[in-house]
Amino acid sequence: MAELRTLQGHALLLPEGSVTVGSDPENEIPIASHLGLAAHHFRLQPWQGGHFLEDTGSGLGTLVNGHPVSWKPLLNGDIITAGDLQLAYSQNHPAAHRTTPTALAPAPGIAPPLSFPSPANPVPGGFPGSLSFPEPAAPSSPA
Secondary structure (H helix, E strand, O other): OOOOEEEEOEEOOOOOEEEEEOOOOOEEEEEEOOOOOOOOOOEEEEEEEEEEEEEEEOOEEEEEOOOOOEEOOOOOOEEEEEOOEEEEEEOOOOOHHHOOOOOOOOOOOOOOOOOOOEOOOOOOOOOOOOOOOOOOOOOOOOO
């Protein structure tokens, strides 16, 4: 069974199925009094023996291991940040104990994870759909 653990050591066992986390008491995991935590901040969905995290349109976004994500498969030990709340994801399933992420196909109907450019993860050839402008021509001399 998977759990979320606060950095203070409090464990929140994840129930079966989809789980929403946020400040609204109607979430499966309601968490009050955290700055920047949206009413419905993120959702955890069962996936391939573990879970994936989906940001549900929170204003400040969700980070996993310090990187902004909209969708990401979780690995054992991943740190989820939502506002000023930090939670460690823990999963007893052997697939969650990978030390390096592997390429995973998204579940049907789920958008693939976004990859954010960084010096370690540059975008080859620039951003898709980016505009390129020709170099300006050298001014011609008047005749």
